[in-house]
Amino acid sequence: MFINYQLGILIVIGGNRCEIEVEMKILFKNVKTLLYDSNYYISVRDVLIKDNIIEKIGCVEEDVDRIIDGENKLLIPGLINLHTHIYMTIFRNIADDLPFSEWLFEKILPLEDHLTEEDSYYASLLGIMEMLSTGTTCFNDMYVFTNATSKAVYESGIRAVLGRGLVGEQKYNGADRRINEVLQEMKLWEGKSPLMTFAWAPHAAYTCSQEYLRSISEFSKDKIIHTHMSESENENKDIINKYGIRPSKYYEDAGILTDRTILAHCVDLNAEDIERIKYAGSSIVSCPVSNLKLGNGIANIPKLMSEGINICLGTDGPASNNTLNMFKEIQFMSLIHKGVHKCADIVTASDTIKFATQNGAKALGFNKIGLIEEGYSADLVLLNLDEPGNQPTNNLVSALAYTMNGSQVHLTMVSGKILYDDGQFCTIDSEKVYKEIKRIIEKYKEII
Numbered sequence: 001m002f003i004n005y006q007l008g009i010l011i012v013i014g015g016n017r018c019e020i021e022v023e024m025k026i027l028f029k030n031v032k033t034l035l036y037d038s039n040y041y042i043s044v045r046d047v048l049i050k051d052n053i054i055e056k057i058g059c060v061e062e063d064v065d066r067i068i069d070g071e072n073k074l075l076i077p078g079l080i081n082l083h084t085h086i087y088m089t090i091f092r093n094i095a096d097d098l099p100f101s102e103w104l105f106e107k108i109l110p111l112e113d114h115l116t117e118e119d120s121y122y123a124s125l126l127g128i129m130e131m132l133s134t135g136t137t138c139f140n141d142m143y144v145f146t147n148a149t150s151k152a153v154y155e156s157g158i159r160a161v162l163g164r165g166l167v168g169e170q171k172y173n174g175a176d177r178r179i180n181e182v183l184q185e186m187k188l189w190e191g192k193s194p195l196m197t198f199a200w201a202p203h204a205a206y207t208c209s210q211e212y213l214r215s216i217s218e219f220s221k222d223k224i225i226h227t228h229m230s231e232s233e234n235e236n237k238d239i240i241n242k243y244g245i246r247p248s249k250y251y252e253d254a255g256i257l258t259d260r261t262i263l264a265h266c267v268d269l270n271a272e273d274i275e276r277i278k279y280a281g282s283s284i285v286s287c288p289v290s291n292l293k294l295g296n297g298i299a300n301i302p303k304l305m306s307e308g309i310n311i312c313l314g315t316d317g318p319a320s321n322n323t324l325n326m327f328k329e330i331q332f333m334s335l336i337h338k339g340v341h342k343c344a345d346i347v348t349a350s351d352t353i354k355f356a357t358q359n360g361a362k363a364l365g366f367n368k369i370g371l372i373e374e375g376y377s378a379d380l381v382l383l384n385l386d387e388p389g390n391q392p393t394n395n396l397v398s399a400l401a402y403t404m405n406g407s408q409v410h411l412t413m414v415s416g417k418i419l420y421d422d423g424q425f426c427t428i429d430s431e432k433v434y435k436e437i438k439r440i441i442e443k444y445k446e447i448i
Helices: 088-091 100-112 115-132 148-156 177-189 212-217 235-245 247-254 271-280 290-294 301-304 326-341 349-355 358-362 396-402 430-444
Strands: 012-015 016-017 025-036 040-050 055-058 066-069 073-075 081-084 138-143 158-168 195-196 226-230 261-265 283-286 310-313 382-385 409-414 417-421
Touching: 025 148, 025 382, 025 396, 040 349, 073 349, 081 261, 081 283, 081 310, 081 326, 081 358, 088 100, 088 115, 088 138, 088 148, 088 430, 115 138, 115 148, 115 409, 115 417, 115 430, 138 148, 138 358, 138 409, 148 158, 148 177, 148 195, 158 177, 177 212, 212 247, 226 247, 235 247, 247 349, 283 358, 290 326, 301 310, 301 326, 310 326, 310 349, 310 358, 326 349, 326 396, 349 358, 349 396
Parallel strands: 025 066, 025 073, 081 138, 138 158, 158 195, 226 261, 261 283, 283 310
Antiparallel strands: 012 016, 025 040, 040 055, 073 382, 382 409, 409 417
């Protein structure tokens, strides 16, 4: 079902009524608000949204279209999932407890061969539903089918940076199918929504030749480059054995290690790798749950922080996580490093919240999301504190990292539009999505 979220109407989806507010004044009244001034703190404020912007934070006394009572609620900036493959919701809980190479080459890639564009569309909608209901308002995605995820993003109203995963061996000569698909998708969708932008997404050093990467570098002068790097020790060994250099050098020589580059995982880095990344100004997105589940290791986040590298958070795909829940990543990110380094304050709650908000925005080049500030886009999440696990509210900054799990999300707003409200999806026919997912998964039962 296509729903244009830009229309200001009351709609009924699957029997559920849900308002879509467009070009309205919405007031969060007397709400505990996560603010930032060198560090995070909580303050009770009124937060006024006009159109898609946070217009005023403070005491607001004016006529508005809707007042949202902030009692026993916490307002936070929307979370940013900086590395994922949301179409993989269809493969959730299918290939578990397997080493990385077996998981990827013997299970996931063969399953992908049976995937269709329609499958990917509904799987992407399911992923967007999961993210909206757990507080994610923006994500950076790498996928197989062009137009499927783009359509899901456009219809849902979530913010996204999208990149068709690219693999290849030859320099682009005008005939490469995958690169041509990217160019066609960009031409079709760019400009249709300010919330949807595109990246170039070469898959990895082990699936892209340097000649191929140089072609991508030439195309990507003004766009994000999103890729995997050093996801495991074995990956590094394979690249060294084949080319005599490490993946960071491989990327540097191919021209894709830039200040617009987002490097997913970076589990196994040495001093030279870190220096190259730092010099280039690239961002690193850590996916601790996926890295742990696949047995790939743990990125040395404290070291990377000390070098001033921009660290972000992502879930990776639901086939390896197995969720798209950023609260889970926030908690794991902090706890893992405390244990590994035997130091309780080495990665703090504030650090991980910043990874999942401000740093993600910085990596994507978005300078007006990731914080609750006047003039920023109204990408906001309202959390319910009125439950046993969140009481007493002694330190809500700590609670975001150590107590909450995403189930507290009451409302999710992107660019001033309410997309999820008290369990209801305002732009997605959830009943139809569930029905289609059940239909799609039937065909995989004979393959699995």
